[in-house]
Amino acid sequence: MNKAARYERIHIQISELMQKSANRQARMASVCAILHYKLPYFFWTGFYILNNDRLIVSTYQGPVACMELNKDQGVCWAAIRSGKTIIVPDVHEFEGHIACDSRANSEIVIPIKDLQGLIIGVLDVDSESLNSFDEMDAVWLEKITSLIFND
Secondary structure (H helix, E strand, O other): OOHHHHHHHHHHHHHHHHOOOOOHHHHHHHHHHHHHHHOOOOOEEEEEEEEOOEEEEEEEEOOOOOOEEOOOOHHHHHHHHHOOOEEEOOHHHOOOOOOOOOOOOEEEEEEEEOOOOOEEEEEEEEEOOOOOOOHHHHHHHHHHHHOOOOO
């Protein structure tokens, strides 16, 4: 199955699941689980949430994560500062990259916005392969994460 078709099916599945609970934590947990197990190149899939100007790990799937990301370092903080999705083909070439797991080689980070448009955290996805993520991943992951706050 091609990537676009797979994402479309995942989007439909997640849209339906979001109707079962309005709880943000439950929604994030479901998004993580579905993405992690339906997309084989997703090595680590999870959310980091802003809490008093700190970026703290939340729901995730994969190996043990960094519990807190140093302020203004790494891809997650870069996505928060820019307010835009960041695709990193090779994390070893990203200045200030935070290596929570040395097996990660590429990454995509999507800022998560609440209903008022404020960034409350990020969806962070790592892959063991280089160049795993592209614009199609960015577009679909932005659509999928927007479902967390839709009623």
